Amino acid sequence: MGLQALLHAVYPPKCMGCDTLVTSDFGLCGPCWRATPFISGMVCDSCGIPLLGDDTGTLAQCDECMTLARPWSQGRAALLYKDNGRKMVLQLKHGDRLDLVKPAGAWLLRAARPILQPGMVVAPIPLHWFRLLRRRYNQSALLSRELAKLAGLDHCPDLLLRRRATPSQGGRDRIARFENMADAIRAHPRRLARMQGRHVLLVDDVMTSGATFGAAADACLAAGAAQVSVLTLARVAKDD
Structure with a gap:
């Protein structure tokens, strides 16, 4: 002291x-x-976006998740991607603000509590090796490691691989985002045993359409995962 x-x-x-x-x-x-737009109250059980009304404990979905077939079971988000939430995500992603990882991990834990289960394996959305070389770190892997430590869960930073360098999702509409991510992520062949029959919790910094999470969840399920849930630091609102 x-x-x-x-x-x-x-x-x-x-x-x-x-x-x-x-x-x-x-x-x-x-x-x-x-x-800082922390998410609280009633949220979509699939993507974590806030919903109108009080949280009564019943599960609900937003309009988008009711029309799209999500390959994951549940999802949560800590912040909305706007105002100070957007600023901090960009600082972490592009500004080397690694000091944000610790508080962000606590915010992720708070958001994820309703969907955490014993025996989960936590894994980040992967970066392509070339982008990782340029950026020097995968911010999603730092977030997933901090969350796993706080939650007492198994962490596997290379559970998934990005098999091709996908162009940025920025500026693409929903259809183009899903097309861009098609077959872009696969399970690491040396990590298959880590997910066999297990519940995988995927972690990323931002979710917009869910295309990246969808590709990663498909890869986990194809490799033998029993179930997949998703967690993001920031969720882009539908009108953003």
């Missing part, structure tokens, strides 16, 4: 969003907390 107090005296905790001094490590100041 003495060392911790000394460190705080020399390096006082700062807000993760704006560097304002705060009372605890990895925290947000009041204005940044209010500008």
Whole structure:
């Protein structure tokens, strides 16, 4: 405790969003907390997007998930991809803000609690090796590792492989996003035993249409997973 107090005296905790001094490590100041769109209340059981109405404990789905055949069972999201949520995701993804991983892991755990099950294996959405070489890290793997540690679950960072370098999904409509991801992800041939008959929890930083999660879930099920659920740090709202 003495060392911790000394460190705080020399390096006082700062807000993760704006560097304002705060009372605890990895925290947000009041204005940044209010500008961060945490998801709560009733959500779609398949994709985690907020729904109108109070959370009564009954399972519900959004219109999109009722019309699309999702290959996964359940899904949750911690934030909406807007305002401070979007800012932090982009900082983590492109700005080397690896200090965001720890608080983001706690936010993911809070969102995922309703769908967590004992014996799950947690795995990230994979990056193609060339993109990983340029970026130097897979932000989804950092998030999945932190979540697995907090939840006490098995983590396999290379459970899946991206077999081709898919172009960015940005600017594509829903159909083009699914076409772009078709047959792009497969199970790692040396990790098949890690998912045989198990429930896989896939983790990514952002979900828009669900095309990437869909390709990854299909790969898990084809490789012998019993069930797949998905979890994302940020969910793009339907009107965004």
